Amino acid sequence: MTSRIPVTVITGFLGAGKTTLLNRILQGAAGKRYAVIVNEFGELGIDGSLVVGAEEEVHELNNGCVCCRVRGDLIRVMSGLIRRPGRFDGIIIETSGLADPAPVIQTLHFDDFLRQHTQPDSVICVADARHLARQLQAAPEAGAQLAQADLVLLNKCDLAKADELAVSEIAVERVNPTAEVVRCERGDIELDRLIGRGAFDLSRLRVPPLQIQRGRIGRVPHAYVEVEEGRHGDGLRCVSLSIEQAFDPSLFVGWLLRFVRENGEHLLRGKGIVSLRGSEKRFVFQTVHMTVDSGMDRAWKDGEPRGSRLVFIGRDLSAIALREQLEACLAQVEVTP
Numbered sequence: 001m002t003s004r005i006p007v008t009v010i011t012g013f014l015g016a017g018k019t020t021l022l023n024r025i026l027q028g029a030a031g032k033r034y035a036v037i038v039n040e041f042g043e044l045g046i047d048g049s050l051v052v053g054a055e056e057e058v059h060e061l062n063n064g065c066v067c068c069r070v071r072g073d074l075i076r077v078m079s080g081l082i083r084r085p086g087r088f089d090g091i092i093i094e095t096s097g098l099a100d101p102a103p104v105i106q107t108l109h110f111d112d113f114l115r116q117h118t119q120p121d122s123v124i125c126v127a128d129a130r131h132l133a134r135q136l137q138a139a140p141e142a143g144a145q146l147a148q149a150d151l152v153l154l155n156k157c158d159l160a161k162a163d164e165l166a167v168s169e170i171a172v173e174r175v176n177p178t179a180e181v182v183r184c185e186r187g188d189i190e191l192d193r194l195i196g197r198g199a200f201d202l203s204r205l206r207v208p209p210l211q212i213q214r215g216r217i218g219r220v221p222h223a224y225v226e227v228e229e230g231r232h233g234d235g236l237r238c239v240s241l242s243i244e245q246a247f248d249p250s251l252f253v254g255w256l257l258r259f260v261r262e263n264g265e266h267l268l269r270g271k272g273i274v275s276l277r278g279s280e281k282r283f284v285f286q287t288v289h290m291t292v293d294s295g296m297d298r299a300w301k302d303g304e305p306r307g308s309r310l311v312f313i314g315r316d317l318s319a320i321a322l323r324e325q326l327e328a329c330l331a332q333v334e335v336t337p
């Protein structure tokens with residue numbers, strides 16, 4: 001079986017610096033061959049002609065947003081690239097500044113051929129360090145783009161004042177505490193921090209560190225803390241939870257699948273490292289809307305706190321309902337009177 005082609009998705013709001021970053025990657029990619037897919041809202045295809053490097057293949061998906069109208073085109077173009085003899089080292093997709101990148105990741109997951117031949121590597125969100133906070137208030141797409149990212153580049157740092165930078169960093173942390181955040185100018189970042197991240201590899205899942213506050217709910221010794229909760233003007237909310245007590249395996253997995261099915265439309269992203277009763281290994285999951293990727297990961301290490309860490313980012317998420325539902329999935333503990 002041939003190896004799967006890594007796919008990097010570059011997202012970010014209008015004018016944040018996506019094409020600038022793409023050009024950086026292509027210019028620095030000595031000896032590597034990338035195919036580039038640029039999706040632009042509108043028919044003009046300006047971005048495609050701004051991408052440098054004659055040796056790169058640039059495919060334009062215009063006249064629609066990749067998240068709605070051109071999904072079929074994306075499958076067609078990617079399938080053609082995969083079938084090509086002498087394939088590429090990677091495929092880079094730049095989404096339009098108004099696109100939610102989730103459908104791209106879902107397309108890679110749901111289309112049989114693409115799933116077999118591609119490997120999502122990373123979703124990089126380029127954010128304008130000066131304007132991000134305002135964009136988050138004004139445009140739901142800006143939040144969706146941040147929510148999907150595993151790496152957020154706070155770009156245009158040369159233009160942002162110190163307080164604007166600080167506000168932007170806090171905004172990112174609130175929307176997506178699992179993302180790595182890097183400040184930059186004109187996308188000037190070492191290539192190996194951008195490509196080959198393996199962020200969709202379950203064994204490399206990044207979630208915030210375990211934060212336990214001891215408490216007592218009912219008669220069950222219990223630890224439960226909402227680590228961080230951000231809310232934005234458009235109803236986007238991030239709920240992070242640390243839970244010390246192990247879950248009942250079938251209750252938890254059943255709940256996760258049900259939760260994603262029932263809330264997938266509003267649930268932009270979910271990630272978790274979970275402790276299941278009776279298992280020596282960590283259970284990990286990632287969700288993008290209704291797509292769920294999950295499995296047993298490495299064994300818990302000696303001395304490692306065996307707690308669960310879960311992060312959900314979505315619209316109209318109820319932290320209270322989430323907590324109640326998760327509590328119902330906890331493994332029962334023998335309580336000595």
Ligand SMILES: Nc1nc2c(ncn2[C@@H]2O[C@H](COP(=O)(O)OP(=O)(O)OP(=O)(O)O)[C@@H](O)[C@H]2O)c(=O)[nH]1
Pocket residue numbers: 012013014015016017018019020021047096097155156157158159184185186187
């Ligand atoms: N001063 C400054 N300008 C930048 C930086 N990054 C990008 N730019 C400029 O910002 C403008 C927009 O950059 P692009 O890379 O085209 O942004 P984009 O996200 O691809 O834009 P859309 O495709 O419209 O969504 C261009 O004029 C860039 O030269 C930066 O770090 N500092």
